[in-house]
Amino acid sequence: MTVGGFPQARVLGRDVPRVEDEPLIRGKGRFLDDIALPDMLHAAFLRSPHAHALIRGIDAAAARALPGVAAILTLADLLPCLAETCLKTAMPSPSYRQQLDRPVLADREAVHVGEPIAIALAESRALAEDAAAAVEIDYDPLPVVADCLAALEAGAATAHRGAPSNLVAEMTMGFGDVDRAFEQAPHRFRERLRIHRGGSHSMECRGVVAVPEPVEDRLTVWSSTQMPHAARRLLCDILGLDENRIRVATPDIGGAFGPKLVFYPEEVAVAAAARATGRPVKWVEDRREHFVATAQERDQYWDVELATDADGRILAVRGALVHDHGAWTVRGVNVPQGAMGAMPLAYVVPAYRIGLKVAATNKVPVAPVRGAGQPQGVFAMERLLDAAARGLGLDRAEIRRRNLVPPDRMPYATPLKTRGGIAVTLDSGDYPRCQQMALDGADWSGFPARQAAARAKGRYLGIGLANYVEGTGRGPYEHVSVRIEGSGKIFVATGAAAMGQGTRTMLAQIVAEQLGGDLGRIEVITGDTAAAPLGLGGSNSRQAVMAGSSAHVAARRLRQRVLEIAGQLLEVAPADLEIDGDRVRLKGVAEVSLGLSAIARAAAGQAGFPLPEGGGPGLFAREEVVIDAMTYANGSAVAELEVDIGTGKVTILNLVFAHDCGRALHPRLVEGQLMGGIAHGIGNALYEYMVYDENAQPLTTNLAEYLLVTATEMPPVKILHMESPTPLNPLGIKGVGEAGVIPIGAAVASAVEDALSPWKIKIDRLPLSPVEILALLNAAKARDSL
Amino acid sequence: MLAGGQSLIPAMALRLARPAHLVDINGVVGFDRLEPSESGVRIGPCVRHAALGAEAVPGPLGRLLSLARRHIAHAPIRARGTFCGSLANADAASEWCLVAVALGATVTLRSQGRVRQLAMAEFLLGAMTTALEPDELLVEAHLPALPAGTRVGFHEYARRAGDFAEVMALAAYELRDGLVSDPRIALGAVEGRARRLPAAEAALAGQRPHDAAFRRAAEAAAAEITPADDAEDGRLLARAAVARALSAAA
Ligand SMILES: Cc1cc2nc3c(=O)[nH]c(=O)nc-3n(C[C@H](O)[C@H](O)[C@H](O)COP(=O)(O)OP(=O)(O)OC[C@H]3O[C@@H](n4cnc5c(N)ncnc54)[C@H](O)[C@@H]3O)c2cc1C
Numbered sequence A: 001m002t003v004g005g006f007p008q009a010r011v012l013g014r015d016v017p018r019v020e021d022e023p024l025i026r027g028k029g030r031f032l033d034d035i036a037l038p039d040m041l042h043a044a045f046l047r048s049p050h051a052h053a054l055i056r057g058i059d060a061a062a063a064r065a066l067p068g069v070a071a072i073l074t075l076a077d078l079l080p081c082l083a084e085t086c087l088k089t090a091m092p093s094p095s096y097r098q099q100l101d102r103p104v105l106a107d108r109e110a111v112h113v114g115e116p117i118a119i120a121l122a123e124s125r126a127l128a129e130d131a132a133a134a135v136e137i138d139y140d141p142l143p144v145v146a147d148c149l150a151a152l153e154a155g156a157a158t159a160h161r162g163a164p165s166n167l168v169a170e171m172t173m174g175f176g177d178v179d180r181a182f183e184q185a186p187h188r189f190r191e192r193l194r195i196h197r198g199g200s201h202s203m204e205c206r207g208v209v210a211v212p213e214p215v216e217d218r219l220t221v222w223s224s225t226q227m228p229h230a231a232r233r234l235l236c237d238i239l240g241l242d243e244n245r246i247r248v249a250t251p252d253i254g255g256a257f258g259p260k261l262v263f264y265p266e267e268v269a270v271a272a273a274a275r276a277t278g279r280p281v282k283w284v285e286d287r288r289e290h291f292v293a294t295a296q297e298r299d300q301y302w303d304v305e306l307a308t309d310a311d312g313r314i315l316a317v318r319g320a321l322v323h324d325h326g327a328w329t330v331r332g333v334n335v336p337q338g339a340m341g342a343m344p345l346a347y348v349v350p351a352y353r354i355g356l357k358v359a360a361t362n363k364v365p366v367a368p369v370r371g372a373g374q375p376q377g378v379f380a381m382e383r384l385l386d387a388a389a390r391g392l393g394l395d396r397a398e399i400r401r402r403n404l405v406p407p408d409r410m411p412y413a414t415p416l417k418t419r420g421g422i423a424v425t426l427d428s429g430d431y432p433r434c435q436q437m438a439l440d441g442a443d444w445s446g447f448p449a450r451q452a453a454a455r456a457k458g459r460y461l462g463i464g465l466a467n468y469v470e471g472t473g474r475g476p477y478e479h480v481s482v483r484i485e486g487s488g489k490i491f492v493a494t495g496a497a498a499m500g501q502g503t504r505t506m507l508a509q510i511v512a513e514q515l516g517g518d519l520g521r522i523e524v525i526t527g528d529t530a531a532a533p534l535g536l537g538g539s540n541s542r543q544a545v546m547a548g549s550s551a552h553v554a555a556r557r558l559r560q561r562v563l564e565i566a567g568q569l570l571e572v573a574p575a576d577l578e579i580d581g582d583r584v585r586l587k588g589v590a591e592v593s594l595g596l597s598a599i600a601r602a603a604a605g606q607a608g609f610p611l612p613e614g615g616g617p618g619l620f621a622r623e624e625v626v627i628d629a630m631t632y633a634n635g636s637a638v639a640e641l642e643v644d645i646g647t648g649k650v651t652i653l654n655l656v657f658a659h660d661c662g663r664a665l666h667p668r669l670v671e672g673q674l675m676g677g678i679a680h681g682i683g684n685a686l687y688e689y690m691v692y693d694e695n696a697q698p699l700t701t702n703l704a705e706y707l708l709v710t711a712t713e714m715p716p717v718k719i720l721h722m723e724s725p726t727p728l729n730p731l732g733i734k735g736v737g738e739a740g741v742i743p744i745g746a747a748v749a750s751a752v753e754d755a756l757s758p759w760k761i762k763i764d765r766l767p768l769s770p771v772e773i774l775a776l777l778n779a780a781k782a783r784d785s786l
Numbered sequence B: 001m002l003a004g005g006q007s008l009i010p011a012m013a014l015r016l017a018r019p020a021h022l023v024d025i026n027g028v029v030g031f032d033r034l035e036p037s038e039s040g041v042r043i044g045p046c047v048r049h050a051a052l053g054a055e056a057v058p059g060p061l062g063r064l065l066s067l068a069r070r071h072i073a074h075a076p077i078r079a080r081g082t083f084c085g086s087l088a089n090a091d092a093a094s095e096w097c098l099v100a101v102a103l104g105a106t107v108t109l110r111s112q113g114r115v116r117q118l119a120m121a122e123f124l125l126g127a128m129t130t131a132l133e134p135d136e137l138l139v140e141a142h143l144p145a146l147p148a149g150t151r152v153g154f155h156e157y158a159r160r161a162g163d164f165a166e167v168m169a170l171a172a173y174e175l176r177d178g179l180v181s182d183p184r185i186a187l188g189a190v191e192g193r194a195r196r197l198p199a200a201e202a203a204l205a206g207q208r209p210h211d212a213a214f215r216r217a218a219e220a221a222a223a224e225i226t227p228a229d230d231a232e233d234g235r236l237l238a239r240a241a242v243a244r245a246l247s248a249a250a
Helices: A021-025 A075-081 A125-134 A178-184 A228-239 A265-277 A287-293 A334-342 A374-392 A396-403 A431-441 A444-456 A503-514 A543-570 A596-604 A667-687 A744-755 A770-784 B008-013 B059-069 B075-080 B083-089 B095-103 B198-204 B211-224 B231-249
Strands: A041-047 A053-059 A069-074 A116-122 A136-141 A167-175 A187-195 A207-213 A218-223 A246-249 A281-284 A300-308 A314-326 A352-360 A412-417 A423-426 A460-472 A480-484 A490-494 A522-525 A577-580 A583-586 A589-595 A620-623 A631-643 A650-660 A717-722 B034-037 B040-043 B106-111 B114-119 B124-126 B137-144 B151-157 B167-176 B179-188
Touching: A041 A069, A041 A125, A041 A265, A041 A287, A053 A116, A069 A075, A069 A125, A069 A265, A075 A265, A116 A125, A116 A265, A167 A314, A167 A334, A167 A412, A178 A300, A178 A314, A187 A374, A207 A265, A218 A228, A218 A265, A228 A246, A228 A265, A265 A281, A300 A374, A314 A334, A314 A374, A334 A352, A334 A374, A334 A460, A374 A396, A374 A460, A374 A744, A396 A431, A396 A460, A431 A444, A431 A460, A431 A631, A431 A650, A431 A717, A444 A460, A444 A631, A460 A744, A480 A543, A480 A596, A490 A503, A490 A543, A503 A522, A503 A543, A543 A577, A543 A583, A543 A589, A543 A596, A543 A620, A583 A596, A589 A596, A631 A744, A650 A667, A650 A744, A667 A717, A667 A744, A770 B231, B059 B095, B059 B151, B059 B167, B083 B095, B083 B137, B095 B124, B095 B137, B095 B167, B095 B179, B151 B231, B167 B231, B179 B198, B179 B211, B179 B231, B198 B211, B211 B231
Parallel strands: A041 A281, A218 A246, A314 A352, A490 A522, A650 A717
Antiparallel strands: A041 A116, A053 A136, A069 A116, A167 A352, A187 A300, A207 A218, A207 A281, A300 A314, A412 A423, A460 A631, A480 A490, A480 A620, A577 A583, A583 A589, A631 A650, B034 B040, B040 B137, B106 B114, B106 B137, B151 B167, B167 B179
16 A cells, blocks of 8 residues: 655654554553452442333342442432532533433433442452342333334323423524425435444443542542543532542553543442542443443434436435434434534535434433444435435436535535534545545446346345545644653653554654654653643544644654754754754764753753753643644445345445545554444444334343454455545644444445345345345335235 | 353353352363264264364264354354253254254263163253253263265354354255155254254155255245244245255255
8 A cells, every 4th residue: 555645754654563562462451450459349330120210219238238248329328429410411502402411320210221320339340240239129110212203202201200302402404595496406305214323342341440549638530431531520520529639541441432432420430439438449341231331322213305406416405313312411412413414515515404303212322433423424315315316317426426525626615514613614635536446446337247247146246335524633622742851751641542543653653753753762641631731532533633733733842942952062053953763963974963861851951050042941842733623534435245135144245445534644553443444334234233122121232132243244345545635734634533434334225225226125224134134125026026 | 060161151151040059071081072983973071063073073974064063153162162062052043953953863861870862852842941950961962974975065144154043954865866865954043943844855855956946845944934033034044044055965
């Protein structure tokens, strides 16, 4: 692969070894469950087995008497440690119709299976689980809301007792004179779609260790979270402590993918329990808990229409979206908002309007899962375009080519706004060329011959295409500091959080580029409130863009200062100096050099002696580059697959993914991010389904029932890179953490529909199970034989 | 009783099984005996899935074992899980149960002071249910050999490689004068327990082994079963699997 992003660079744009790998490969990683402290208690949560029930009474006497049990704590027991009893984690939005802040522990009403009600503390996890099981709760089951469409019907039961309805939020997103455009349009196409995402299922589930330090009345909370600074603020609010009393730090994190950006009741309960007992408390979520307590993205129903002219040019898009919110507002309306915002983005859409209704259900709360609504929005748009192509007799690639935002209109200001009211302007890229790369890579034009040859042998092949444009690098800032200490070693600290995606490598690379090129001399501290005063953490494919920009600016400033001091000490002009490894050298005269260590010591100063001129003391630079506008990455995916009409099984034969994330800082990390996203996208298309029954009881609560994509399901994947540097940040980079997942479901649906075209079967939902495909085939055969 | 632990330990981890005592039989001398002979193969209680294949057992029987084995879970599980444990566990989607039923295996059950031998049909009572008494150990399974020249085919469909099957079918038959003789057609994972399908076998017996005959046998199979859950779906899968197992054997 050739990626020419930084042709002059020493380490940027190169596949340098990841700084994270050595300890991980040697088994020296330190994940949350590796933390073991003297006197530590182990926690297990007692969780509601009911989707909706009144809690009439809690009797923990028998549980408390079990051997090895230190305490069973309910909300009432924790009250002395709490300044607030709810988690106020909702982002602001004028769209809310009800406030649904979830409690630290449920005390009067449980509103989803898995909601924590009490925390059991014991000498081991096994004893804590025994104790939790021995707590007796007197439940009074209440009517259950299991489906978001039914939830909004008149007279539906409510997910919360006493709530006026299940409508949590409503809003309309759009622009232009939609209805007029529809009235005058020669062609209209309508799709009713249902999309389900499922969970993220990071390899490591969540976990918390809280360590009280009674001497100074401080609390250290280790949490497997994407947002340590936000977690600290919330803990301070709920525990009634000042920020300097609480440190939140992240150990190594074994994947996060969105759900770990939410702040959870368990984080509060464990911290409060540590303060209540005066002992360190550890809780590690097991997989079963993960299925019933960690954020998911679930059902959306779309009823959407597309108006085109006779050539297939888009005139308008309109429709309605109903979104399953789960039982509490844990983040806000950002997921459906992201879906609506993503829908039209790749194309020139003159008029657009989607009405959103967000419905509460008695299920696990919904919050971003890698892609955060965007895969759903793209699915809706791409399904419509396929319908239009079919209706107008156009090639599916051609109709897209006619509508993609053309490169000569970049930057392309859309009338849309982000959730923060910031204008959505597509900053750079060549979408038609990117699509063409994908088509060529997949031999799109040769497919009809392959399809015909296969059909002659009774095999059904299909090919599908989908485009996406993704808002990445959400601002406004990320904190980074760079410091060179007396040893000459370089320390980088940031509010960004590393979740396994190579964040430390990325920052080390950017800093090394300016300060000697040796990643081995750089230590990067991520996700620790003690190391960074500010931080927004990991979300929205933002860290390379936001933390990367800050690191770049800080490192450049520090480099200037290093060269300035070295110039004074060596009595040469700074412009004639360069930094190489741990030394500053006179260009072309290797003997004239000075160690970074000596420069750092000079900058640190000595009592009574003057500092080097031109700057303050120390070799330290801090930066928070502020960028409000998001930078928009794009890509196109083509899937070629076979449907086994005997079993309904879909086998993806080939997947081509052409994309543009601006300059690639580390091409292999980019590919790794894309591959992970693609695997997740294949899961969303064909395997992953978080099933609840009509009583909102979850039916898939282990990894034998909930199918994740494994190596054997991965098709050959060809990734093709385009690089359109964004003008919005100094390195010209765009985010890539979520891109892979976004177009896959749409491309697979398109390909399955193509494979089944002899039966004129329409694909209107994801995921697609073999059983459903068999049923569709059966129904179509019955219809055709009439 | 702990054999390979590949079903019991996960059940304990999920707190579904909570035995007060565990007897680990892995150390018992001679329990790993695997004795192929003219008449078939004798399999001791600690013989692992991975040990049963054409490299250990000659003839069509060995070939059939290899065909079935590769569908059982993943390599690490095949290295620990046991043949007898699979029979004792009696999962509806156990490959070994299907093989044992199709071939007419016998099992030897032993408790203190009593030994009895049962045919598979008497042993396998339903999904996760066998004739084993709490004090009995399955000490040996015997799989009879298949005559030389027997054609064997095995088809399985699972959602992902290594998952328990959605459907699996086994076919074995001889050819006399170009016609199918002594056909065995058995189906697993769709009904509560694996079984041979007499109507499908009758439809095939005496036919030339070609697609039309296979299709007829597959239709007969789909008609004679009572799928455990979703009826229509199970029948469709059974039809596809039987037809494919037969084609694979041809
Ligand atoms: C991820 C995964 C996927 C799997 N996929 C498949 C698959 O596709 N197909 C399949 O067939 N199996 C599958 N299995 C199950 C696996 O094959 C088991 O090994 C097998 O079912 C049981 O054998 P075991 O020796 O491990 O038994 P154990 O787990 O040790 O025991 C299972 C039960 O049988 C009893 N038992 C065991 N041996 C005897 C004996 N000699 N006498 C009396 N009772 C006994 C035990 O007491 C226990 O109740 C899978 C397992 C896993 C974890």
